[in-house]
Structures are given as C-alpha cells and as structure tokens.
Amino acid sequence: MNLDSDFHAERATLRSRLRQQRLVAGFGAEAFRARDFGELLRRAAEITAEGLGTDFAKVLEYIPREEALLIRTGVGWRDGVVGVVKLGADTASPAGYALKTGEPVITNHLAGEARFRTPAVMAEHGVRRAINVIIQGEEGGPAFGVLEADSRDPKGSFSADDVAFLQAVANILGLAFDRERDRTTRDLLMREVxxxxxxxxxLAQTVLNLQARASEAEAARGQLEEAARRIMTIAAVHERLYTGRHFGRVNIAGYLGQLTDDISTSSGAASAGRAIGLDLVPGGETAECDADRATTLGLVATELVTNALKYGEGRIVVRFDPGAEAGHMRLVVEDEGAGPPPGFDPALSRGLGMRLLVAMLRGALTIECSAAPTRCRFIADLPPEAH
Known part of the structure; x- marks a missing residue:
C-alpha cells in the first residue's frame, strides 16, 4: 500500500514539474513577443499561481527612494492592494531579504517564522506559506524587484523544485526588464534629440521670417516666407514625434490639422477670407506613420496649400485618406479656382514648389479641374510605408 501511495505521489510530482516546464517555455515565448511590460508582469503573476497551485501571487517592484516594494501586479488580492500596498524592502521582510541578498526565500510556516515578520497584507489574507525570488536581469545590473507566491494551505510545503520554477519565470522577467530599461533610455534620448x-x-524659421519682413523686394520676401513655411512643416514633425502617444509615430490628423492652422495664420489666409479646412475619411482620425513619411506628407500638403493660396480661389479643402489603394496614402487639396492652363505639366514647371512636389511624389501627382462648378483638385498619392 505504501509503495502504491509513493508511486502515485511521484507521478503527481512529475506531472506538476512537467506542467511547470510547459508554463516556463510558453512564458518565454510570450516575453519574446511582448511589447507591453506591464502586461508581461501580470502574466508572470498568473503563471506563478498556476504553476505552484497557490491562492496568491504577486510581482513586487523595488522603489529605491522609499526603500519599499510596491505590489505592482498580482492575482488573488482584494481590491485596493495591487498598485497601492507597499512592503518593507529590508532583510526582516521575506521579499526584502530575497531582494537584498539575491537568495530565494522559502517560509513554509509564517506564523512560527523567527527570521522574518509577516507583512500585514499577507496576514489579512490568511497567508500561511510564501516563496520569494529576485527579479534581476544582467548580472550586476539593478534589480526590478521580487516574484512571490503565497498560499493559505498550511499542509503543503514549497520545495527547491518550486524555487527552480519560480526563478525561471523571474529570470525571463529580468531579461524583459533589461529590454524595457534599454528601450526607455533610448526613447528618452530620442525625445530630447x-x-x-x-x-x-x-529658430531658423524665425530668422527667415525676420529677413522676409526686412526685404524690400516682393519676390524675395515671398521666397523667404515659403522657405520658412517648409521649415515649419519639418519642425512640426519633430514636435509630434516626441509628444505623441506612440513615440516615433505621428498622428496624421493632428499633424495636418496643426499644419493647416499654421499656414492659415502665417499666410494671412484667414484674414483674407481664404478658409482652409481638413476633411478626413473614416480611419483618418487614428492613422499614424513614421517620421520620413510624415515629413513627405507635410511638405506635400504645405506646397499644395501654398499653391492654392497663390493661384487658386475661395475655400481650400485638404482631404486625407490613409489607405486609398493598397496602403497608399492619398492627399487631395482642392480650391474653387479654375486651375492651371490646359496642358500644364508639373514636371516642366519652373516653380520651386512644383519641382519639389514632382521630386517627392515621383510623378504620382494628378490634377483634375472642372468648370461647373469651378474646381481645381491636386491629388497626391504616397506609396505604402516601408517596414
């Protein structure tokens, strides 16, 4: 009978270890693909509780300035614990000891534990047993915190094999922490750039505008003002890159809206009764692109709107479609004028603005004009974003 009991116990233990191995392997694959570090921490807590069969699990983030461990995420805890409660990071705390020494901590009888105090939140939840390991990436680098599993079951016990499982999960988090820290540092540097x-x-735009105002020659003044608007277009891209919700990506609707407002103000269009409106097709409100594409799009919009102000009539409409055809972005600038003369070829134009458009769009510029009602429409198609 004892042999039979031992056999079943060994089989149960083996199944448990195999399950833990599968969980670690799956979590490693998740971490490789993950882009949201907070979500990865949450998954680590879930996998910890599942792999060890515990009531509770938590990821503790070290807050050096407070010498505390914040319960960053977890499973099983009452409302108001995760993201709020902090534990001591000193060596009299089980988690603090694991953090400070780098050694795993197993406390199978918290009530009778003489080495450590029991944190109030664990006593409140009836925790009897706990196991802690450090979350640390590259050797010698800063520790993120501690991964912990807690149980209310007084009969079981955590073992060295459980430590191995928990440390494997924590090590994956440590590597992800290194990646997140590097990404954060890189993003901060790029935002500053x-x-x-x-x-x-x-500053260059301001200097050009001052020179334009000081210029007595109308042609020279106009050229300086156009150069200042082009610089303003590129500056707006860089501003969007470091203030946007997704770093390194530009929200096109916001960018074009700011751009048309700036052109209206700098050119005096509003005071002259030349309204400039922005029209977005469905999906245009949330469309984003990288810096290179945003710069091209902005310069195309600036040139076409400036051209409409100089040679067109009435209200100007800027229409944007993020995916007109197979990922091509389409920008349409329309006014109420008659448009260029028949046979006009942008590629043969002597104007700098048109030559810029031809170079940027590589021929993907179409002009449509109608007499009833009088309309002139410039259609620019930008190729799909490179990946």
Missing part, C-alpha cells in the same frame, strides 16, 4: 531639432528649426 527631436526636441532640440525642433527648437533649432523654429
């Missing part, structure tokens, strides 16, 4: 570039471009 874009901020400085934007400031430099705005």
């Amino acid at each position: 874009h901020h400085r570039v934007k400031n430099s471009l705005q």
